[in-house]
Amino acid sequence: MQNPLTPEVLADPVALTRALVDIESVSLNEKAIADCVEEVLRAVPHLATFRHGNTVMARTELGRNTRVVLAGHLDTVPLNGNFPSTMRGDLMYGCGTSDMKSGVAFALHLAVTLPDPRYDVTYLFYEAEEIESRYNGLTLVAEAYPEWLQADFAVLLEPTYGIVEAGCQGTMRAVVTTYGERAHAARSWRGVNAIHGAGEVLRRLAGYEARRVTIDGCDYREGLNAVRITGGVAGNVIPDRCEVEVNYRYAPDRDPTVAEAHLREVFAGFDLVVTDAAPGAAPGLGAPAAQEFLAAVGAAPIAKLGWTDVARFAAMGIPALNFGPGDPNLAHHRDEHVEITKIRDGAATLHRWLAPA
Known part of the structure; x- marks a missing residue:
């Protein structure tokens, strides 16, 4: 052309x-x-x-x-x-x-x-x-x-x-996993519902207080949020696994190592795997x-x-x-x-x- x-x-x-x-x-x-x-x-x-x-x-x-x-x-x-x-x-x-x-x-x-x-x-x-x-x-x-x-x-x-x-902010994605035991939904007491177990993950997120960090006069506001939830096997099965994907946006005074350590502290007791990270x-x-x-x-x-x-x-x-x-x-x-x-x-x-x- x-x-x-x-x-x-x-x-x-x-x-x-x-x-x-x-x-x-x-x-x-x-x-x-x-x-x-x-x-x-x-x-x-x-x-x-x-x-x-x-x-x-x-x-x-x-x-x-x-x-x-x-x-x-x-x-x-x-x-x-x-x-x-x-x-x-x-x-x-x-x-x-x-x-x-x-x-x-x-x-x-x-x-x-x-x-x-x-x-x-x-x-x-x-x-x-x-x-x-x-x-x-x-x-x-x-x-x-x-x-x-x-x-x-x-x-x-x-x-x-x-x-x-x-x-710019750094960014990190991680998956927090909860586990249970499958059972027929008609006999749910025989299983452990992994989706219900994710409630504590969501409670921690809902109560999370994000930092505000001032660097060279610039105010960086952090955020930690659930961005996806995956779980369930079938409409009549108690699920044995639930994954909550979280996204953490952090101020540039932290590097990915510090950011990961912070996430592991927030979600202590849960299985957490970092899937993506980029420094600020x-x-x-x-x-x-x-x-x-x-x-x-x-x-x-x-x-x-x-x-x-x-x-x-x-x-x-x-x-x-x-x-x-x-x-x-x-x-x-x-x-x-x-x-x-x-x-x-x-x-x-x-x-x-x-x-x-």
């Missing part, structure tokens, strides 16, 4: 957002959009451009003392009657408008139009953020070309509604580039209540923040949209931060 990312489109972050949204790129189907982005970047003389799978990286080599990363994922969740984009007044609707092609548009616009940024910049446009980690472009790049990710500071262009969301990320506000970025934004940061790929940078010792024009509450919704003013304001903020003094 003819590349819709023309010079005129690339010059305008709003037009560029819409053009990116109108290239369908559901997870694992990012080839078309990656092809378009790669073609644009390879034509820019001040950038060195590389590709791995459907992840495209371009970087300046200006000899600056500081290198920053602008990173955004190219994929979206499955379409839901919201493709292609539509405009309604100051709002652009469509799959990926908020999460996160408006953020990707920031990076691509700056990559093309700002040849002499105050820092050296690595622009990362990566695949498969919305699905399992094994497909994630940052994971694959970290394994194959870790040097692509090396920097002093990173901005992940996730939707934050134009404010800085610092760091500290706010990362101390780096000089971060301080200058906050000054460009002109508003105090807040804690990121959720997990994002800033944790991947934090694991490599690279402080990182979340910043993008979309509303995170609209991500994955059928009526996902972004405000035009937020796109323009956010692009101006990043330009103010990166433009040479």
